[in-house]
Amino acid sequence: MRVLFVCLGNICRSPTAEGVLRHKLIDAGLADRVEVASAGTSDWHIGKAPDSRSLRAAKLRGYDMSAQRAQQAKAADFNTYDLILAMDHSNLRDLKAIAPVNAKAELDLFLSRYDGAKDEVPDPYYDGEHGFEEVLDLVEYACDRLIVELKGRL
Numbered sequence: 689m690r691v692l693f694v695c696l697g698n699i700c701r702s703p704t705a706e707g708v709l710r711h712k713l714i715d716a717g718l719a720d721r722v723e724v725a726s727a728g729t730s731d732w733h734i735g736k737a738p739d740s741r742s743l744r745a746a747k748l749r750g751y752d753m754s755a756q757r758a759q760q761a762k763a764a765d766f767n768t769y770d771l772i773l774a775m776d777h778s779n780l781r782d783l784k785a786i787a788p789v790n791a792k793a794e795l796d797l798f799l800s801r802y803d804g805a806k807d808e809v810p811d812p813y814y815d816g817e818h819g820f821e822e823v824l825d826l827v828e829y830a831c832d833r834l835i836v837e838l839k840g841r842l
């Protein structure tokens with residue numbers, strides 16, 4: 689099973705989701721059954737580490753994302769991954785625009801899949817520290833539910 693998280697820059701929200709899910713997969717004993725990655729719809733930050741504010745906030749909750757590097761989402765991802773989860777409506781729209789007709793992957797909006805109070809993970813890039821904490825709160829909530837889904841599907 690392969691899961692890809694997608695946001696705009698791949699330096700704040702989707703790398704956070706990747707780091708949190710990877711950690712939770714280890715705790716759930718599923719690390720060898722599920723692969724996780726992240727990508728951005730833009731090419732703006734290709735090859736860069738996550739934003740230092742995301743790295744710091746995640747580290748304080750026990751998630752080490754320092755080895756992750758940004759990449760851009762591409763049409764071929766729709767036949768590499770089983771589940772592609774977008775952080776907001778704009779990411780979802782941009783992904784639909786590059787999806788090939790024979791896509792294998794299921795494409796969905798990450799939070800709305802798990803009935804959270806919000807359906808988008810807000811972009812924290814131009815925000816203060818609070819925005820990065822909110823990203824972690826929302827991502828942790830949804831990743832716990834994603835783990836339950838994955839356990840049922842494996």
Ligand code: 4NP
Pocket residue numbers: 695696697698699700701702732811812813
């Ligand atoms: P992300 O946040 O999509 O969560 O990685 C952003 C990162 C960078 C920019 C925008 C959003 N930017 O404008 O460079």
